[in-house]
Each structure stands twice: as structure tokens, then as C-alpha cells.
Amino acid sequence: MSGNISGQPIASRDLGPGLPAMFDRYKNRFEQELSRSVRLPEGTDPYTLIRYHLGWADQRGVTARSAISQGKAMRPTLCLFACEALEQDPDRALPAAAALELIHNFSLIHDDIQDQDVERRHQPTVWSIWGVPKALVAGDAMRSVGDVCLLNTSRYGVPPQTILKISNILTSSYLEMIQGQCLDLGFESSTEITSADYLQMIAFKTGALIRSSMEIGALLATEDPAAFQAFSTFGSCVGRAFQIRDDYLGIWGDTSLTGKSAGNDIRRRKKSFPIVYAFERASGKNREDLLRIYIQEDIDDDDVGRVLAILDDVGARDESESLTEASAEQALEAIASVSLPAWARTEAEGLVDFLARRQY
Numbered sequence: 001m002s003g004n005i006s007g008q009p010i011a012s013r014d015l016g017p018g019l020p021a022m023f024d025r026y027k028n029r030f031e032q033e034l035s036r037s038v039r040l041p042e043g044t045d046p047y048t049l050i051r052y053h054l055g056w057a058d059q060r061g062v063t064a065r066s067a068i069s070q071g072k073a074m075r076p077t078l079c080l081f082a083c084e085a086l087e088q089d090p091d092r093a094l095p096a097a098a099a100l101e102l103i104h105n106f107s108l109i110h111d112d113i114q115d116q117d118v119e120r121r122h123q124p125t126v127w128s129i130w131g132v133p134k135a136l137v138a139g140d141a142m143r144s145v146g147d148v149c150l151l152n153t154s155r156y157g158v159p160p161q162t163i164l165k166i167s168n169i170l171t172s173s174y175l176e177m178i179q180g181q182c183l184d185l186g187f188e189s190s191t192e193i194t195s196a197d198y199l200q201m202i203a204f205k206t207g208a209l210i211r212s213s214m215e216i217g218a219l220l221a222t223e224d225p226a227a228f229q230a231f232s233t234f235g236s237c238v239g240r241a242f243q244i245r246d247d248y249l250g251i252w253g254d255t256s257l258t259g260k261s262a263g264n265d266i267r268r269r270k271k272s273f274p275i276v277y278a279f280e281r282a283s284g285k286n287r288e289d290l291l292r293i294y295i296q297e298d299i300d301d302d303d304v305g306r307v308l309a310i311l312d313d314v315g316a317r318d319e320s321e322s323l324t325e326a327s328a329e330q331a332l333e334a335i336a337s338v339s340l341p342a343w344a345r346t347e348a349e350g351l352v353d354f355l356a357r358r359q360y
Contacts, residue, residue: 016354021347022347030073030076030097033094034102037098038102046137049109049130049138050141053108053138054105073101076101077097078213078235080093080097082214082215082218082231083218083220083221084221084344092157093220095150095152096150096170096216096217098152099170100146102143102149103143103146103174103209107178107181109125110181111181112125112126113135126138162220166220169215169216172212173212176208177206180204180208183201184205187276188271190271195273198276202240202243206240207236210239212235214231215232218232226337230335234335237331238328241328241352242355244327245324245356245357248320250264251272263308273320274317281315282310286310290307293306324356327356
């Protein structure tokens, strides 16, 4: 089977919206804060593994010229944006932004072990190089460093009671994230998952940390409970849109843009939203074939093709796009009543458009 599921010539493909301006605006300040806050001894485990995963060093511990393997830093960007959108100096949220990125990355190290993924961000995963035991320790250490980073918020004159509140938000959110991961692992052996079950799982696994990014940024800017709740809801809806779009790209995305093998989510029998929807809606031979394929040890190209045909039959692609668009609209509705500068509202709209229509 061809890796180009879309079948479109590269030149004619819709590359989707570009990365919103906010990602560029906060990038340098955030990276400086992360570097300043995370004092990792060079050449010492588990710090060598952490530095490698963050893109700061190669496998031998040699400092990289540029952090090419780092992700989009979406969660810290959302935190800084929420703070500035509510007309507070975003520097006040820099330590929290660093903490959010570290907590997110600890989960990625552990996810790669559980999923047995050997590549992330176009380089070998930590466990695939150093083994599972050391990777587990590196993930645990990164989580602890994230907790400590958050306390640096005191440098910016944030009152102790506010620091306690944002610490509680962060810890509660990554406990939800861990709960979501456990639910996701349980889904692997089940074919009776409903769309509602799936949406609850991603609200924990993906949505909780994204939601808390907005909540922390808002809380560091204002004590207005209405603004806090609006940004919290915005974060929840954005998290859902982000994950459903991710599921879409995992099946129908352009491999040259996503960096993932075509049909990989199907081959791994991953219960992403389109697959869950298909199990709910498929009947007759379609359901029989889905059940047969998803209890097999290995899924070959013909099986992938058959699953894709079933997804088309039940309208899973259209449903995924519709749910993403609905989540994006709900996100913007959540902050419609909040008084925001014109630039912030424009950027919020650009962010939602990017997350709902991105191609990578």
C-alpha cells in the first residue's frame, strides 16, 4: 500500500494554517526560562537522558547546536498567552510554562515505553536507546524537576497562596493525565468502547494538561473567577479539538508532514476516535471484519486497506472533522464574553483554526 493515503500530488496538497504567531513570540523567553530553571548536570544519568529527550544534547551527551527535536511547546505557549491576553506581563508565567513543558515531556517518555514507539520527533526514543528501566527513571526525574520549576514563580512576586493554587492545578491535571493513560491502555483490549467513553478518556489524557495551561496563565493574571472559568473551558475544548485532529492525522495524514508511517495507528490497533466510531456504527460484514482484524497479532497492508474502507463506509472521517470543528467553535464561544484586547482575540481565533485544521 502506498504511504500517500490521500493520493494527492505533494504540490497540490492543502498544508493547512501555519503555526500561530504566539508560538514564535514566546519561544525565546520560554526556552531561556527552561534552561535557567532546569539545572541538569551534564554527563550524569538520568540527566543525560532528559537533555537528549528535550533536544539539548545528542546520545553521547554532546550539547546540540539547536534544539531541532523539541516539539511545538504548545502547553507553555497557551499558559503565557492566557496571562498576556488578560493584560498581565507574561514573564510572570514563565516558570509555570517551563513546568508544564517538563510534565508533558515526562508523560511522552513513559508513553513511548508503553506504546513501544522507537521514534519521536524524528529521532530514536529514550527507551529504545537506554532501555526501559533508565527511561522510567528519566521520566520520573523530569516530573520532579517540573514540580520544582513551578516554585520559581516566587521570583516574579507572585503571592505564596497563588503559587499553592497553581501547584494544585498542575498536580491535579497530571493525575488526570495519568488516569487517562490508564483508561487508554485498557481500551487496547476492548471492542466495546463508546464515543462517550473515548471523549472522557481524552479529556483526561490530553485535555487536562492543556486546560490547566490556560487556567494557570489566567490565574497568574487575574482573580476574576469568570475569566478563569472561561479560559478553563476554552482549554478543555481546544484539548478535544487537538486530540481528535491528531487521531485524524494518525490515519489520513500526510506522512511527510506528520512524521508517522501511513496506517501506523491502525497497525498498532490503536483505538483512536475514528476506530471507536467505526466499532459503534459498523454492522454486518463490516463489524465482523473489524473484530477479526483487531484481534489479530499482526495487521498487514490488506487489513489496513479494509479498515480504511470500513471507516469510509461509516463516515468516520467526516464525523472526526465535524467533532473537531464543533470543539473549535465551542472554544471560541467560551471566551466570547471575556474582555480581551483585539490582538488577543485575533490570536485565539488563529490558534483554534491551526489546531483544528493543522496537517502536522
